[in-house]
Amino acid sequence: MLERIKGVLAQRADVHDWTLRWQMKKGIQLYLVGDQTENLRSISTERMVLDVHHDHNGFRGSSSFIILPGELDTLAAKLDEAVFMASLSRNPPYTLPRPAACPDVATLDESVVADPLAAAWTIRDSLLEALATGPRVKVSSIELFLNQVDTRLHNSQGIEAIKSGTEVMVDFVLIAANGHVESEVHLALERRQVADLDLEHIARRYAQYAHDSLGAVLPKTGRYAVLVSDETLENLFEPFLFHASAAAKYRQMSRFALGESIFGDRMVRGDKLTLTSDATIPYGVRTRSFDDEGVAGQQVCLIRAGLLERYWATQRYADYLQIAATGQLGNIVVAPGSVPFAELREGEGTLYHIVAFSDLQPDPVTANFAAEIRLGYRIDGHSVEAIKGGSVSGNVFEAFSDAHLSSETIMVGAYKGPRAIRFRDLTVAGV
């Protein structure tokens, strides 16, 4: 199919560049209510995505379409339509990536490839086993997704590349009870390989959270030091990633400038942020030998000690800014700080340690954030009290200008970095 499409493309004078991505996804989805199966699903999807670029009057227009199996006879008509769509838009010209050496990266879990259903049952058993030995909780639901994704990418500049990867997603809800009072915790984990799930520790930690949540009270209103840890951290970096992107710079929406402090004129105290996009970490969720355009996976430092070192850029925006393409974002790697986690939880005054937000999504443009607390702890000297409800709010750039990062690191989803970050002064709303 791929060669047939390339043959047709070679005959089209109105298609000036193209990228062809074939993707096959096979997988298993297992849903349990308690420990009983609710649904067992098998998935098999195949599709070909074709990006078409058409040059006209000094501009370049682009369009994309998808061909599913059995639709090859519609190719000519779809190409006509795509070229027409591309001819409407008038964008400055840009190039496609050329062939380059792609890193050999670890993205495949052989146990998932061999038998995804067996791997799913193993995960279920491990999870239930881990929960049986920790604080007593009821399993509300478990959802397991295990996929193998194979991709082939060809483009008009000569790239011909192949990659395979596995995806493992675990979603569970636990309920703790104390008489008639019940409380739940929810966690969604994404990994490349089953071995990285670390279910034994994580399940027990979340079982403990469910118990702690039972007696949790509202936090007190005021400005306090706030420690954010573990699974809550990944989204915090969105504003840095937005403003460090060539696309935002091109649109004149980035507040960052090369070589300058990402905090502007603000005095920086505590640990200075060093942030890298790394598409080569073994078994990282965003690890890949090449991205959707064919740009080789790379490790690129974006922010070093609080200064913008470079923008991450897909080929198009790299051309627009006349910089080298880094490809799509890789895993986010943040350099650890120097203070151990235990010490970050200490210190004078009240500290709120948040381990779960309802939904922490900082605004990428303004960097403002405001999120309800699902579970945290109010630490006052030796006194520790569980809290939930109320909210923490602030601005990511302001918060990171006075923050300490833990020396211990974790890998959660596409984030690898400090296990915890202590912000000196954020707004807590409660009673």
Place this chain on the structure above:
Amino acid sequence: MHLESLNSFLPELITEIEQSVPYAAALATAISGVNIFVDNHEQRVTQRDPTKGIVLTVYNGRYFQEYATTTLDKDALWREARGWAKGLTRFDDGPPLAPASSLNHHYVSPIETDPASVALSEKFAFVVAYQARAREVDPCLINAQVSYREAAEEKVFADRTRLLSQVLSRTLLSTMLFVSDGVRTEYDWRVTGGTVGYEITRGQEDKIGELKESALALLSAERIEPGLYEVIASPDVAGLIAHESFGHGVELDMFLKGRARAREYIGKMVASPLVDMFDDPTLAGAYGTYHFDDEGQLASPTQIIRAGILERGISDLHSALVLGVPPTGNGRRESFARKAYARMSNTYFASAQSKVEEMIRSIDKGVYLCRAHSGMEDPKDWGIQLVVHYGREIVNGQLTGRVFSPIVVSGYVPDMLQSISAVGDDCTLSSGLCGKGHKEYVPVSSGGPHLRLKVRLG
């Protein structure tokens, strides 16, 4: 390939699979369309990422099993289905699943102007002209992004008693204005959507001035002092309250998983007597509208709250089966490749008598919550998180011009709904996507009238 070609053999395929299990069904979906995006720096005209595939569902007497594939060719699909069905096992220890009453029907949404009848170049020209108008409104404006999206959604459902098909047109027009004073960058947006046609583009230019004013006002927005406030919720924010409180809170699969406190409150007072709340997938033109759900159940309105009393929830087939209640027609999938869950459609508070101006005048010191940003449900603990993009200060019944942004609204759901002390005589629905937790996105709308209530802001 149009899905109607499947009608000829899907019933036969179902019959064959049902030889080894008590129940089988098939849902084929095809979604296609066009996305047009224009901002100050870029133009894009692309096909919407098309979805086309089929999911075969069986109930094996104990649980559901499904096979999802992009193979729609008759012979190949038949081969794959037979291969999959060989591995099915029959049980008899689960509740019996009886198919719905017989029906063979094709549904089409009424729309004024079929987007397919409008030339692509005309649509593109509209977006370019509209964006050009938007980008000129103020020197502080650094970018204006306009996005037009149309999707033609075709579905075919077959089981032993039903052969249903529907065609829906969903269109969406969104505008985002980014402004900067050189130090600070802010933005505001407006989204209009529905199961409507190209007519959605009419009259939109009149709204640009209002959007510009609100975006500019955000340049001087302050953080709000945390505390309890009397507020007026706009229909947009009221809709988010409805959605996150007793929308997600009454999805019956959550009852089944022991995750919804609402299960213990059916027939009990959970809100002010002024409150009536509905989920209605039959609402003409709303963004979450459909004729039948992804499990072949016909869409029907559900009154969730009547005069403050929680009446009933919304169900998918599995939760209805296990809980022994009639399905409400709310089993929805993100795509054929994902499982169906109990999901909302168009969720809203019913309007009442109060005039918005009077409601604002009745507040001594409070906030008019204007633009809903995002929310998260917590049906177990009845917590709620709403992020409101901005609110306007009210003092002595007047808007002072002071703006707060962003604002997080949190609290205990019954406290929040029982504090509702006035319900407006207006009603507007907002269009968007709803996730279950952080995934499984489906098109929905939510809204209602203006509400006066008391909430914790931070």
